Amino acid sequence: MSLGKSSGASVEMGECTRNPSYREADSDGPAAAAAAGRSSPEPAAKRLSSDAGQEYLQIQPYAGMPKEVLLRYSSQARYRVTREVLFWLTVACTLALVGITIAVIALSPGCLGWWQGSPVYQVYPRSFKDSDGDGIGDLRGIRQQLDHFLYLNIKSVWISPFYRSPMKDFGYDVEDFREIDPIFGTMHDFEELLADMHNKGLKLIMDFIPNHTSDRHRWFNLSRTRDPYYENFYVWTNCNATHPKPNNWVSIFGNSSWTYDEVRGQCYLHQFLKEQPDLNFRNPDVMKEMIDIVKFWLDKGVDGFRMDAVKHILEAEHLRDEPQVDPNKPPELVTTEWDLHSDYTTSQVGLHDLLRTFRAEIDNYSREPGRYRFMVTESYDYDEVWKTMMYYSTSLVRESDFPFNFYLLDLPHNKSGLWAKELVNLWMSNMPKGKWPNWVVGNHDRPRISTSAGPDKVRVINMLLLTLPGTATTYYGEEIGMQNINITDSQIQDPAGKYNSSLSRDPERSPMQWNDDVNAGFSSGANSTWLPVHPNYRTLNVEAQMQDDTSVLAQYRFLNRLRSSELPLNRGWFCYVHADAQVFSYLREFDGLQRAYLMVMNFGEKSAVTDLSSFPEFPERLKVLISTSHQNSGREFPKSQILTEPGEGLMIRYSTDTRFNPNHQGECYISEKACYLEFIDILYKC
Ligand SMILES: [Ca+2]
Numbered sequence: 001m002s003l004g005k006s007s008g009a010s011v012e013m014g015e016c017t018r019n020p021s022y023r024e025a026d027s028d029g030p031a032a033a034a035a036a037g038r039s040s041p042e043p044a045a046k047r048l049s050s051d052a053g054q055e056y057l058q059i060q061p062y063a064g065m066p067k068e069v070l071l072r073y074s075s076q077a078r079y080r081v082t083r084e085v086l087f088w089l090t091v092a093c094t095l096a097l098v099g100i101t102i103a104v105i106a107l108s109p110g111c112l113g114w115w116q117g118s119p120v121y122q123v124y125p126r127s128f129k130d131s132d133g134d135g136i137g138d139l140r141g142i143r144q145q146l147d148h149f150l151y152l153n154i155k156s157v158w159i160s161p162f163y164r165s166p167m168k169d170f171g172y173d174v175e176d177f178r179e180i181d182p183i184f185g186t187m188h189d190f191e192e193l194l195a196d197m198h199n200k201g202l203k204l205i206m207d208f209i210p211n212h213t214s215d216r217h218r219w220f221n222l223s224r225t226r227d228p229y230y231e232n233f234y235v236w237t238n239c240n241a242t243h244p245k246p247n248n249w250v251s252i253f254g255n256s257s258w259t260y261d262e263v264r265g266q267c268y269l270h271q272f273l274k275e276q277p278d279l280n281f282r283n284p285d286v287m288k289e290m291i292d293i294v295k296f297w298l299d300k301g302v303d304g305f306r307m308d309a310v311k312h313i314l315e316a317e318h319l320r321d322e323p324q325v326d327p328n329k330p331p332e333l334v335t336t337e338w339d340l341h342s343d344y345t346t347s348q349v350g351l352h353d354l355l356r357t358f359r360a361e362i363d364n365y366s367r368e369p370g371r372y373r374f375m376v377t378e379s380y381d382y383d384e385v386w387k388t389m390m391y392y393s394t395s396l397v398r399e400s401d402f403p404f405n406f407y408l409l410d411l412p413h414n415k416s417g418l419w420a421k422e423l424v425n426l427w428m429s430n431m432p433k434g435k436w437p438n439w440v441v442g443n444h445d446r447p448r449i450s451t452s453a454g455p456d457k458v459r460v461i462n463m464l465l466l467t468l469p470g471t472a473t474t475y476y477g478e479e480i481g482m483q484n485i486n487i488t489d490s491q492i493q494d495p496a497g498k499y500n501s502s503l504s505r506d507p508e509r510s511p512m513q514w515n516d517d518v519n520a521g522f523s524s525g526a527n528s529t530w531l532p533v534h535p536n537y538r539t540l541n542v543e544a545q546m547q548d549d550t551s552v553l554a555q556y557r558f559l560n561r562l563r564s565s566e567l568p569l570n571r572g573w574f575c576y577v578h579a580d581a582q583v584f585s586y587l588r589e590f591d592g593l594q595r596a597y598l599m600v601m602n603f604g605e606k607s608a609v610t611d612l613s614s615f616p617e618f619p620e621r622l623k624v625l626i627s628t629s630h631q632n633s634g635r636e637f638p639k640s641q642i643l644t645e646p647g648e649g650l651m652i653r654y655s656t657d658t659r660f661n662p663n664h665q666g667e668c669y670i671s672e673k674a675c676y677l678e679f680i681d682i683l684y685k686c
């Protein structure tokens with residue numbers, strides 16, 4: 001705005017002239033110059049500008065200074081320099097902050113996902129808790145017991161199938177993938193369960209069964225009647241009605257995997273029960289329908305899937321006979337899966353493409369912050385561990401977060417430290433670099449570890465499970481050392497057991513033992529429970545063990561809580577230290593952290609003295625933080641003489657500045673290397 005060109009300017013000038021300093025400066029300017037006889041050819045404004053530093057040196061700030069005056073005033077060196085210094089200081093600080101932020105992000109190791117930070121607890125829903133007294137566990141029952149998971153510090157819960165099902169294979173024969181079986185409750189019960197779990201910080205992992213449906217599924221009925229869309233939803237082939245064996249393939253449950261269907265006049269394939277026809281994943285419409293089902297549950301908010309029996313998803317299209325393990329065995333005696341090399345019925349080319357397609361759909365739901373959806377595959381190739389490893393994701397293609405590791409199920413086969421190490425190493429030495437391990441010691445298909453390995457080994461096996469690197473899986477009841485039940489032939493419920501009582505999986509599926517009330521607190525109904533409760537429930541139950549700080553439960557809880565809070569245990573190095581006929585010993589440490597955990601565990605049948613004096617990294621005296629034999633907790637041993645009894649596990653905690661892993665690189669593993677800076681309490685990549 002120009003001076004004197006508007007009334008506003010006049011007002012401003014009026015204000016100016018009331019300021020004595022300005023008036024003095026104003027009159028001192030051109031008037032003083034004229035008085036001094038200096039000629040002044042320059043316009044007044046220009047002269048004012050060039051001489052501002054001199055002429056306005058005496059000006060004091062006052063309210064309502066006009067812009068031009070203010071500018072002249074502020075252009076004095078003392079203000080200009082200060083201003084510029086402050087400006088560049090602000091720029092420098094901002095850049096430094098941005099730089100530090102980028103550096104911290106770049107140097108920070110990734111956080112552990114929820115599926116890495118907690119054991120996965122497997123709930124077998126028929127057996128966990130019955131809410132309505134019919135003797136069968138249900139979803140409302142699970143909801144009633146959520147605090148049990150919080151008590152154990154467990155965050156991930158896998159619930160075995162609860163889809164609508166004729167229960168020929170207790171839920172693994174699905175009649176409708178979008179409905180809850182009435183035995184377990186309603187969709188509303190499920191939604192309430194899921195909401196409650198999320199409110200308590202728990203994640204729900206569902207079973208997903210891609211290989212087959214129930215023969216009662218709508219798709220199968222439409223396929224039998226050759227509905228054009230569903231005609232090829234299952235694996236059909238021509239066969240002889242009186243001798244329905246198009247080839248020698250056998251079912252996992254025994255005998256031919258083909259059954260003649262009178263309605264369609266063809267045979268259908270079933271790799272499991274004849275009531276579980278295999279879906280035909282060579283038909284893209286089948287994949288599309290199954291993906292829609294996955295989305296249905298992801299939309300409901302489930303946190304992940306355990307993909308069932310994945311290696312069976314595809315079969316060879318040529319349907320040729322599989323080679324016999326014993327070529328001389330008469331073909332009519334080839335009736336079990338162990339009689340054949342399952343070259344054409346498992347792990348076919350294209351299988352991983354299908355799983356990666358499922359994974360990509362699941363990942364679409366992982367994009368919201370804090371809503372990672374998890375996928376674990378169930379596949380077991382006992383002698384071909386490399387096949388199992390193929391389910392791990394690669395850096396380019398996403399598949400499983402991990403495939404289930406069932407090798408520890410074989411711990412009871414040979415009670416020795418060497419055997420324990422061999423089974424652990426089978427996974428660790430074959431796992432792709434940087435991947436996350438996992439460990440299973442029990443499930444709904446295998447005898448409980450307390451029975452197969454013996455009750456005296458329960459504590460040490462739980463200790464192993466919770467101190468190895470990676471995610472542990474705990475089958476319900478293992479946290480209290482539940483044992484198999486004995487059942488008579490008339491009590492058998494499992495279809496596999498009805499076919500062959502020695503194959504019955506009922507013994508490991510008995511009701512959860514909550515307390516010493518009727519039915520072990522599992523069911524308040526007067527009627528009997530679907531399987532008998534183990535008679536030891538009066539003393540072996542959750543409530544009793546909560547009162548006893550030396551119990552299996554107390555030890556499980558202690559170790560699991562420690563695991564979640566201690567860096568060496570939840571993401572540190574894992575190093576083999578020693579193995580012999582009795583003892584398996586390993587170390588967990590974390591670079592930059594002084595605390596380390598030395599595990600000395602006796603899986604054998606004799607007491608042992610372990611001499612670790614050849615390792616200079618360990619202090620001379622080692623103090624036991626916790627022993628599975630309670631009386632030995634707190635005990636100190638010289639490192640040359642660490643005493644363990646059969647079935648005893650020691651967790652030794654010590655402090656050191658000397659790292660073990662740099663000197664034993666071939667014996668040590670880590671998934672993602674990270675270091676700790678004690679000085680400012682942060683993790684960083686190293
Ligand atoms: Ca019930």
Ligand SMILES: [Ca+2]
Binds near residue numbers: 271312314
């Ligand atoms: Ca199949």
